[in-house]
Amino acid sequence: MNIYRFLLSGFISLLLVGVGIATVGASNDTTVNKEQLFLPDPPSAKADTVCVQPVEEMRRWHGLYLKHQRHDTMNKGIRNLNYSLSTCINCHVTPNAEDKYPDIHEGNEHFCRSCHEYASVAIDCFQCHAGHPDHEDHVNEESRADEE
Numbered sequence: 732m733n734i735y736r737f738l739l740s741g742f743i744s745l746l747l748v749g750v751g752i753a754t755v756g757a758s759n760d761t762t763v764n765k766e767q768l769f770l771p772d773p774p775s776a777k778a779d780t781v782c783v784q785p786v787e788e789m790r791r792w793h794g795l796y797l798k799h800q801r802h803d804t805m806n807k808g809i810r811n812l813n814y815s816l817s818t819c820i821n822c823h824v825t826p827n828a829e830d831k832y833p834d835i836h837e838g839n840e841h842f843c844r845s846c847h848e849y850a851s852v853a854i855d856c857f858q859c860h861a862g863h864p865d866h867e868d869h870v871n872e873e874s875r876a877d878e879e
């Protein structure tokens with residue numbers, strides 16, 4: 732019997748320590764001002780539009796979709812405009828308060844950078860692709876179509 736009592740008391744003290752830690756954790760949480768936390772805040776897309784897939788799905792899978800589309804276009808010649816990079820940019824990148832397009836290479840104002848800066852995701856796409864709509868160096872479906 733004693734061994735059970737010993738185990739039980741051990742379990743209860745662990746429980747109490749656990750509650751103590753949880754309480755400390757909880758009280759710490761309440762001191763955090765959410766407004767002071769830096770969280771990604773992607774600028775809105777063009778008004779009255781919907782994304783090419785449900786937003787939850789896009790948050791999770793857009794990188795994969797883009798890379799698949801890139802692969803299909805470059806390697807198999809398939810041109811399915813659903814995940815065209817220029818289409819994303821045309822809808823997601825809008826002029827800021829100073830009527831300028833946010834910089835794709837600096838800061839976190841640009842739609843794609845807003846999260847990537849936060850999550851430390853580095854992509855090289857915009858060495859070649861334009862980061863804002865109607866760019867003269869557009870490497871995209873439309874500019875390629877113009878050349879043909």
Ligand code: HEC
Pocket residue numbers: 797798800801804805811812814815816817818854855856857858859860870871872873875
């Ligand atoms: C070295 C230059 C270069 C880099 C870097 C690059 N691309 Fe491209 N990409 C191209 C060219 C050139 C095409 C072909 C354009 C065409 O045929 O329309 C293309 C085509 C595509 C296409 C298919 C056309 C379209 O828009 O639907 C997608 C999607 C794409 N790239 C996505 C990406 C993504 C995502 C990245 C970064 C992970 C990336 N690219 C990096 C040069 C580049």
Ligand code: HEC
Pocket residue numbers: 773774775776777780781782783786789790793797813814815816818819820822823
């Ligand atoms: C015709 C407009 C349109 C196109 C094209 C479009 N989107 Fe969207 N996207 C939206 C809208 C609207 C939302 C919802 C949030 C908002 O209002 O900005 C959204 C949401 C998202 C989100 C989640 C953002 C967040 O606030 O969490 C991601 C990521 C995203 N889109 C990526 C893409 C990518 C990548 C492409 C190109 C393959 C693309 N979108 C094409 C309109 C568009």
Ligand code: HEC
Pocket residue numbers: 771773790791792793794795797798816819820823842843844845846847850852853854856
């Ligand atoms: C809502 C936040 C958010 C927005 C907005 C966003 N991304 Fe991402 N992106 C992420 C996160 C987080 C990852 C890494 C995890 C993953 O691959 O899903 C990522 C990954 C990627 C990858 C894959 C990188 C790799 O090496 O595998 C590509 C390509 C990409 N994003 C392109 C874009 C483009 C282009 C835009 C703007 C049109 C954009 N993203 C907007 C959050 C975002």
